[in-house]
Amino acid sequence: MLKGKHIVLGITGGIAAYKSVSLLRLLVKAGAEVQVIITPNGKEFITPVTLSALSGRPVISEFFTANTGQWNSHVDLGLWADAMVIAPATASTIAKMANGVADNMLITSYLSARSQVFVAPAMDLDMMSHPSTTCNIDKLRSYGNIIIEPAAGELASHLVGKGRMEEPENIFKILEDYFRRHATLTGKKVLVTAGPTYEKIDPVRFIGNYSSGKMGYAIAEEAAARGAHVTLVSGPVAIKTTNPDIEVINVESAKEMLEACRQHFDDTDIAIMTAAVADYAPAECAEVKIKREKREDTPVLKLVKNPDIAATLGAMKRNDQTMVGFALETDNEQANAEDKLQRKNLDYIVLNSLREPGTCFGTDNNKVSIFSRDGHRSDFGIKPKSAVAADILDIITSDNIQSLKSE
Ligand code: CTP
Numbered sequence: 290m291l292k293g294k295h296i297v298l299g300i301t302g303g304i305a306a307y308k309s310v311s312l313l314r315l316l317v318k319a320g321a322e323v324q325v326i327i328t329p330n331g332k333e334f335i336t337p338v339t340l341s342a343l344s345g346r347p348v349i350s351e352f353f354t355a356n357t358g359q360w361n362s363h364v365d366l367g368l369w370a371d372a373m374v375i376a377p378a379t380a381s382t383i384a385k386m387a388n389g390v391a392d393n394m395l396i397t398s399y400l401s402a403r404s405q406v407f408v409a410p411a412m413d414l415d416m417m418s419h420p421s422t423t424c425n426i427d428k429l430r431s432y433g434n435i436i437i438e439p440a441a442g443e444l445a446s447h448l449v450g451k452g453r454m455e456e457p458e459n460i461f462k463i464l465e466d467y468f469r470r471h472a473t474l475t476g477k478k479v480l481v482t483a484g485p486t487y488e489k490i491d492p493v494r495f496i497g498n499y500s501s502g503k504m505g506y507a508i509a510e511e512a513a514a515r516g517a518h519v520t521l522v523s524g525p526v527a528i529k530t531t532n533p534d535i536e537v538i539n540v541e542s543a544k545e546m547l548e549a550c551r552q553h554f555d556d557t558d559i560a561i562m563t564a565a566v567a568d569y570a571p572a573e574c575a576e577v578k579i580k581r582e583k584r585e586d587t588p589v590l591k592l593v594k595n596p597d598i599a600a601t602l603g604a605m606k607r608n609d610q611t612m613v614g615f616a617l618e619t620d621n622e623q624a625n626a627e628d629k630l631q632r633k634n635l636d637y638i639v640l641n642s643l644r645e646p647g648t649c650f651g652t653d654n655n656k657v658s659i660f661s662r663d664g665h666r667s668d669f670g671i672k673p674k675s676a677v678a679a680d681i682l683d684i685i686t687s688d689n690i691q692s693l694k695s696e
Pocket of ligand 1: 482543562563564565566567568595596597598599600613614615616617629633
């Protein structure tokens with residue numbers, strides 16, 4: 290899985306730096322091209338000579354190479370990397386990453402990296418449990434970085450507790466697993482709906498809802514990172530996509546969203562419906578602004594039912610297509626979700642509950658359960674929407690692999 294992959298290995302100033310040599314050897318042996326960036330403090334623990342001999346590339350540490358004056362471009366490295374691994378990551382480096390303190394080559398490269406970043410902290414147990422560190426690590430998680438949790442054991446200080454960098458073999462396995470999963474959607478076409486819909490009352494007013502689009506955008510990014518070409522049909526939201534393999538179609542109303550989905554559905558392998566579609570729209574949209582002064586009475590808004598996009602596509606679905614819906618429930622959660630799965634002819638339904646504080650609309654986290662058509666239920670803990678997106682795609686793709694195997 291790692292053959293030909295471009296890995297930036299960041300090494301910082303901790304005793305565990307010696308373990309990075311084993312990680313480097315494993316990566317090179319697996320056929321990866323590894324560019325080591327070491328912080329100035331890292332060089333106190335391990336010599337660049339060892340690292341360049343093993344990686345077959347000059348080790349980068351400074352913004353300029355001293356003897357030639359050559360500028361080391363962090364932007365180029367950020368674009369070159371298929372993955373970035375910072376192991377060991379000290380408390381200081383983690384704090385700089387969390388807060389964008391770009392005073393060395395490793396941090397500038399981190400800030401320029403478009404690839405997945407893996408962080409393997411290593412430090413003394415009290416530093417590890419300090420609120421400053423836990424807060425910074427939480428920030429990195431919220432940026433979508435993957436934290437490789439340190440193990441508990443005897444530390445360099447001879448104290449015993451959590452802070453030992455994960456073993457190189459395990460970090461290597463995590464990377465292998467990442468690249469294995471990320472090849473799963475190569476060549477596939479994924480359709481995602483996201484955000485709210487706005488249903489016009491007059492030229493300046495609409496019926497809408499609080500959906501931020503974050504969950505749908507996270508799914509679109511994750512699917513594109515796994516090799517899919519993604520069509521994202523988005524209601525009005527304030528976020529932007531980053532992956533060039535995502536084609537965004539901006540719509541406003543449910544009718545426009547349905548029309549855009551219809552046009553692409555035939556060519557879709559997987560459709561994931563995260564949009565919070567308004568169930569009703571005003572029966573008529575006034576051509577000019579409805580004025581208060583001109584009316585004596587209190588206006589009554591007549592509503593008509595909007596099309597059900599998921600159910601419409603579900604009725605068109607072929608056997609080789611997979612459809613996923615979302616259900617936001619306040620009561621009878623499982624029964625309501627399963628009913629929607631059947632009614633809309635979906636293959637999976639992702640249930641998020643409004644009862645869970647700090648999740649759903651507008652937040653960065655979500656807590657979901659996924660139900661499949663064949664009666665399986667998977668429950669997940671509260672996590673960033675990017676990680677929820679990965680869980681959803683893991684389930685769909687592993688089930689597809691299993692059903693292909695059994696055919
Ligand atoms: N959905 C859709 N079009 C609609 C309504 C919902 O495509 N007009 C999709 C949503 O994107 C989601 C799923 O259907 O994937 C369930 O949405 P939800 O709002 O929970 O269900 P409703 O069918 O609107 O049912 P209710 O409001 O009664 O809970």
